[in-house]
Amino acid sequence: MTLAPPAGVAAEAFVVLDKVGKIFAPQISLAEELLAHLGAGLDRRVLHAVDGVDLTIAKGEALGLVGESGCGKSTLGRILAGIHRASEGRVRIDGRPVTDAAGRKTTTRVQTVFQDPFASLDPRMTVGETISEGPIAHGFVERRAAQAHVAEWLLRVGLDPAFARRFPHQFSGGQRQRVAIARALAMRPDVLVCDEPVASLDVSIQAQIVNLFLKLRRDLGLTLLFISHDLGVVRHLCDRVAIMYLGRIVEVGTAAEVYGHPRHPYTRALLDSVPRLRLDPDAAGGVSPISGELPSPLAPPPGCHFHPRCPLAEARCRVERPLLRRLADGRDVACHLATDAPPHVPHGG
């Protein structure tokens, strides 16, 4: 079942992730293989990086995807971008699958901006070549019109068109990220997956790039999946936010509602761990980090994955998986204890 955006939040679904899962079989080293031959046994558990995710994004909407490191955000983003093939479930943009049966990407309508622009740009190609390569290869632009195309996109991302002749190493980190954004947008996508696009930048530059995303989104009507561990950036940029924990989506709602009245104990704990976002900044006890470690996705806890760290966990939470369900106010929450009244979660939980 795919939960559509609640009434009044967004129009019909444009991007649909329906029961999407991704299993990785961890690499087995030669030494482990050898030990197995000697009878030491081999751990053949698989890793559920993404586990039954239902999400929709409306056309022109920005959805933030937030969660601790290793919870599966990048894997989910890559599945939407057609870079990874989902092990289960379906991913569609405007009704069409993003990969074919063999797992090959079938669309240019979704493009990606990654965290590290230095790693994602080819150091041997000029910026002009980098931006025009894809549009020429896909026949969107003729070779003789490429220069004007490149100049247009450099201007749109706030760079001098004369920079087209430069190489990536001749730019600052923020400028390189602008080039990476121009390269993605020159393919004229409808959907942009941004995977921690400001995380590697200085704080002052981060704000500029976030504002650039805001402007481009408005000007081009882009649909965004914005992956970030920075809750503040997501609040600034996104209409809705999805909270992910150990491969599963645990809460989805408008940014204002989720930040103002988190319904899942994990969301509450995440917000409490950021001083400027605490719901009750005057409460005694200072900032409360989320208790305990993120469990290994190779051996996730049964029932609700969050139960070992949850201050409210009951017997049921230890055995039964809570499904994402819609509350009366339109919030989607995967918690057995979520009611239409906001739950009370003690501080430090």
Ligand SMILES: Nc1ncnc2c1ncn2[C@@H]1O[C@H](COP(=O)(O)OP(=O)(O)OP(=O)(O)O)[C@@H](O)[C@H]1O
């Ligand atoms: N190619 C792969 N092979 C095996 N395991 C993988 C692979 N890619 C990711 N994983 C594992 O899947 C889980 C989710 O990883 P993912 O990178 O999607 O998380 P994330 O939330 O984006 O983390 P981060 O914020 O640190 O990037 C992790 O345990 C990771 O080690």
